[in-house]
Amino acid sequence: MIFSLVTFVAFLAFNAIGQDTTTFNLLKYVIENDTNPLTTELPVARPSLALKLQLNKLFLSVANQSFTPYIGEKIQYPKFGRCSLEKDDNSTYTLSNPVLQSFFTGLFRTATTQKPISTALSQFDLFHGHLFYNNEVQTMGIVFHAKEYPKLSDEFPYNLGFCQRNSTLQYNQAVMAKRNLLWLFNPNLKKSGKLLQLDASKKSGILKIDEELPVEPFYTLYEYNLGKLVSDLYLLPSLPLAISPY
Numbered sequence: 001m002i003f004s005l006v007t008f009v010a011f012l013a014f015n016a017i018g019q020d021t022t023t024f025n026l027l028k029y030v031i032e033n034d035t036n037p038l039t040t041e042l043p044v045a046r047p048s049l050a051l052k053l054q055l056n057k058l059f060l061s062v063a064n065q066s067f068t069p070y071i072g073e074k075i076q077y078p079k080f081g082r083c084s085l086e087k088d089d090n091s092t093y094t095l096s097n098p099v100l101q102s103f104f105t106g107l108f109r110t111a112t113t114q115k116p117i118s119t120a121l122s123q124f125d126l127f128h129g130h131l132f133y134n135n136e137v138q139t140m141g142i143v144f145h146a147k148e149y150p151k152l153s154d155e156f157p158y159n160l161g162f163c164q165r166n167s168t169l170q171y172n173q174a175v176m177a178k179r180n181l182l183w184l185f186n187p188n189l190k191k192s193g194k195l196l197q198l199d200a201s202k203k204s205g206i207l208k209i210d211e212e213l214p215v216e217p218f219y220t221l222y223e224y225n226l227g228k229l230v231s232d233l234y235l236l237p238s239l240p241l242a243i244s245p246y
Contacts, residue, residue: 026212027226028137029204030196031184038204038213039196042114042181044107047193054099056187059140062133062230067245070231072096077234077242080123083163087232091244095233101241104129104142107195108235111144111181114197118175121237124149124167128234129183131243134227138188142233143223144181156217173216177201180214180221 072094129144156171200214232244
């Protein structure tokens with residue numbers, strides 16, 4: 001049986017009901033526990049002094065709800081037939097800061113090297129992340145969503161619309177559970193700037209934490225459950241990093 005897009009939207013709405021978006025228990029747990037059963041740290045190069053300076057400036061800007069200085073030139077993001085990967089049509093820009101442009105591009109590419117999961121920059125797999133700021137824990141972060149459009153199949157009978165068409169991405173539940181990656185930054189913490197892979201198939205053993213873990217079959221860690229949204233980030237092969245501010 002193939003589910004319709006309407007069924008899919010209803011599924012998302014059902015799963016959003018009852019989720020406490022004000023407690024941020026999962027985010028707090030990940031920040032406060034360097035070693036935990038839910039996340040694996042991916043290697044990220046030690047930032048240069050110039051990068052630290054720019055990240056600190058970005059942190060202060062988003063903390064003060066001032067992302068405008070980072071919005072560059074408006075660009076036309078590519079469409080794939082009737083599929084638009086942007087959150088809103090004609091809302092995409094370059095990132096005006098070249099140091100941050102290079103760094104965030106590198107984060108995307110680091111995410112594609114995660115093992116044992118095979119991830120690629122593509123319209124069906126990894127092409128976007130969501131920049132957020134959480135005032136309660138004073139942390140800036142990006143949640144990256146890989147495995148965005150699995151192929152319609154008996155294993156994944158969910159119609160996700162035009163952007164799913166021609167997908168070659170085979171659904172695998174164990175792989176899907178690891179589709180969320182978190183980059184977290186707080187200049188006041190010693191171990192800041194880590195890139196973490198969340199394994200939603202694992203449990204912390206703490207009910208209030210485990211209740212906020214993504215659930216099958218989509219295993220999506222929703223960005224609005226992490227803090228105030230600042231901008232989406234996009235990256236595809238042969239294209240520069242692009243942003244779509246909120």
